[in-house]
Amino acid sequence: MKRYGHGLVLGKFYPPHAGHHHLVRTARDRCERLTVLVCAASVESVPLADRVAWMREVHPDVRVVGAVDDIPVDLTDAAVWDAHMEVFTTAVPERVDAVFTSxxxxxxxxRRFGARSVLVDPDRTLFPVSGTAVRAxxxxxxxxxxxxxxxxxxxxxVVLGAESTGTTTLARALAGHYRRRGGVWARTGYVSEYGREFSEEKLAALRARWPGARWEDVSFTTDEFPLIAETQNAREEAAARAGSPVLFCDTDSFATTVWHERYIGGRNPLVERTADRVTHHLWLLTGHEGVPFEDDGLRDGEALRPWMTERFRAELTRTGRRFIEIAGTREERLRTAVEAVDELLAAGWHFTAPLPEKR
Structure with missing residues (x-):
């Protein structure tokens, strides 16, 4: 039987972690209704909307609301408390029977809500983690x-490049390299190129009607490229959710914008908007020089490789994407790539500091 009518959990969730989720689940099990209030200051680098969305996804059975709270935190000042309560009660105007915190x-x-206080794992023995620790x-x-x-x-x-320049080989090698580090890195993901899978399916469908069909008989339409880009994004998202702190992608939706030029000519704004919806952190551009062209049945652009390499280079530069060029032997390419990825990871994650608290 539920002990309380309406419960409240309040926090920054900057970002949410297992301790927060344990608090919410404990409160949910003890209340008929539960509201989670996410409060974010404007100076913080994770948007309020993202935090609300994350909490709603993890806790679909509770009500999650958000509020911007830019009032400095001073637990010793009654006037500051009053100002915070104005924010809280505007977001949650209903009667609150119990407030759950750690x-x-x-x-x-x-007391200020006229509710019971319920402390949950204040010593963090079940989940020894905090928002400060996650940000650090x-x-x-x-x-x-x-x-x-x-x-x-x-x-x-993202590993990208012209046809037969070793993008798949390098992306798989990188994923394997980081998996071998063990621990959390053992879950490092690799996302294959959906455009190639799509091409294989088009060729197979054509051969079902015309058994003698070859790759040069396959044609594309501009409307197919947004689907390719959207599917690539979706597969990346699924892999990132299940993986380690680093994910390796064999091309991406940004690369699809250039492949559209290659097969259709010109640009497709819908593909470009799709590409811009996903954040990537480093592109590795594989060069064609010194790499033999291998015709695997889905390639016919050996003469176009210099043009493709230049188009990738030009578009990466124009759009301000961070990239390095990869050349040399297979071993040299992997070593160069690992050095660049390690440098990116060593730079860490930069969260702006929350408003300081005075206790």
Missing amino acids: EPYGEELA DPVRCWDYLEPPVRAALARRI
Whole structure:
């Protein structure tokens, strides 16, 4: 039997972690209704809308609302408390019967709501993690994060290049390299090129009607490229949710914009908008020089490789994407790529500091 009518959980969730989710689930099990209030300051680097969306996804059976709270935190000042309560009660105007927290301020917060205070694991013995710890070192806290937060924080690396320049080989080698590091890295993901799968299916469908069909008989339409880009994005998102702090992608929706030029000519704005909806952190452009062209039945652009390489280089530069060029032997390419990825990971994750608290 539920003990309370309407419960409240309040926090920054910057970002949400296992301790937060345990608090919410505990409160949900003890209340007829539960509201989770996500409060974010404007100075913080994770948008309020993202935090609300993450909490709603993980807790679909509770009500999650958000509020911007730019009032400095001073637990010793009654006037500051009053100002915060104005924010809280505007977001949650209903009567609150119980306030669930893991913090010492829970008693005062509950008193001001006219509710019971319920402390849940205040010593963090069940989940020894905090928002401060996650912001300081997401990798160390990775197992305390839910899939949508992992997907948002994962560093996404794209390997792209002209036909038969070793993009697949390098992307797979990179994923294997980081998996061998063990621990959280053992789950490092690799996302294959959906455009190739789509091409294989088109050729197979054509051969079902015309058994002698070859790759040069296949034709594309501009309307197919947004589908390719959207599917690539969706597969990346699924892999990032399940993987480690780094994800390796064999091309991406941005590369699809250039492949559209290659097969159709010109640009498709819908593909470009699709590409811009996903954040990637580093592109590795594989060069064609010194790499033999291998015709695997889905390639016919050996003469176009210099043009493709230049188009990728030009578009990466024009759009301000961070990239390096990869050349040399297979071993040299992998070594160069690992050095670049390690440098990216060593730079860490940069969260702006929340408003300071005075206790």
